[in-house]
Amino acid sequence: MHRLPAPVAAFVSLLSVAPAFAQDAAMPAPDIAVSGSAMLISDYRFRGISQSDDRMALQGGITLTHKDGAYAGAWASNLSGWGTFGGANMELDLLAGYKRSLTGNLALDVGLTWYMYPGGADKSDFAEPYVKFSGTAGPTSLTAGVAYAPKQEALGRWYRTGADAVSGTYTHPGARGDNLYIWGDAAVALKGTPLSAKAHIGHSDGNRGLGPNATSVAPTGAYWDWSVGMDAVWRNLTLGVAYVDTDIGRREAAYLQPSFSKGQDGSGSIADGAILLSLSTAF
Template sequence: MKLSFTVAGAALLLATQPAFAQGETDPPKEITVTGSVALVSDYRFRGVSQSDEEIAVQGGLTVTHSSGVYAGTWASNLAGWGTFGGSNTELDLYAGYKVPVGGGAIDVGLTWYMYPGGSDKTDFAEPYVKLSGTIGPVSLLAGVAYAPKQEALGNWSFTGANAQAVLAGGAYDNAGDKEDNLYLWGDANAGMPGTPLTLKAHIGYSDGNPGLGPNGTSVAPTGKYCDWMLGADMAIKGTPLTVGVAYTDTDIGRRESAYLLPNFSSTKDGSTIAGAQVVFSVSAAF
């Protein structure tokens, strides 16, 4: 469940762009290695907290060939949303092909979401297509991610009560069920002239399993919902650091998600993990 809405993702995307030296231009490298590390106050995936509304440490590494082929990995600690098991760590492996098209670029690839040491039924693959470009000072991106039917996306537990019963040794409502998942999203970023600030925005739409999968998790817990984000990043002059703040929210209401409780709530106070939240972040790209 790769982070999309904090500066960690933004820094990594920026870091993968070709760099050109001032004055004399060096020949492009065949292989480029880039990456980032980040500390975020809450790991939000498509608007839903994956870290129980607590701090997460994240990092990624991408290897890109001059042909446009790339591969990489990204990881974050987890807590609070279902029971991932093992080390409660998410490890994403991804690969794809990005080529220029007109004044923008098209990026086709696949992400494998895995949870080391946990249940292998929670791992799943998600192909994606992204189209990016610019309009004046604004960078735009539109994406489609479609995960075909897999057990990790299935409706194994119809309610949070059943998910809790499974943890106590009970049976799933519908063990082995396979479902698919569709995610549509758009991002916009704009640098503020004469300042180190970049404004950012995101909107997404999920359509998937309206229940709980293996280990009480779900990519689209209520089936269909929207998420959005507004924020800003500030590059710290003379350092590789960027600090960010973002307001993120979903249209998942308390009543709509009631059947998912207690899984779909903070372990601290029972509050919703899909509600409005301000997320702070600091990252370093290399």
């Protein structure tokens, strides 16, 4: 018999426990609600840039929400390539915040995300506060947000070029930088079908260069990312397809090579457009 790839096998096991959580959800709502999700995706893109070397990623998260609106949670994904994540080759995000309804269908969400890279890339850890507004208008859901990470070593330009990173030569060790990200999301449910159309656009503005582990939140200093796609929902499963791209050109990113390429071989770019396929479950 053929064995399933490890990420697929792990995802299937998560699907098998989802019904148990669904049964618990039928009980009277407690003061603290637990929700979560798991996803298998063909490529993990963070703000348009591949974090998994254009390969499959297994992701999952869990959130505890108090009835008054406070929440805390964690989310994780495997990583590969793109500089030297090292250690567990894993991203672990811890988050906490507060969400409350305003007028009508409008809600305000204020919080902080702590991005962590356990076991090898601690200098790449950084904190990023955010504010976002979300609302609905008929079948349309809209979200607009701003995230600002104040000056931290993880966001500084430690390497002038990708070649410096490969040789292990720090150009500006200990440098600190900040980062601003503004984004908007929209989703429209198609009446009478299990389908929803979705779109995203975001703009990053931060340090131009590579951080302490040869990665960066905004490697070219300022750039746009966007995506368009479609989701199909069946029970607690969602099958998604999306096209993701950025305005980072090959010439603009040349100084980042070879870090900014699949397999770190200097060819191609991990910010090129790509079609992503995903399968997710929620409880």
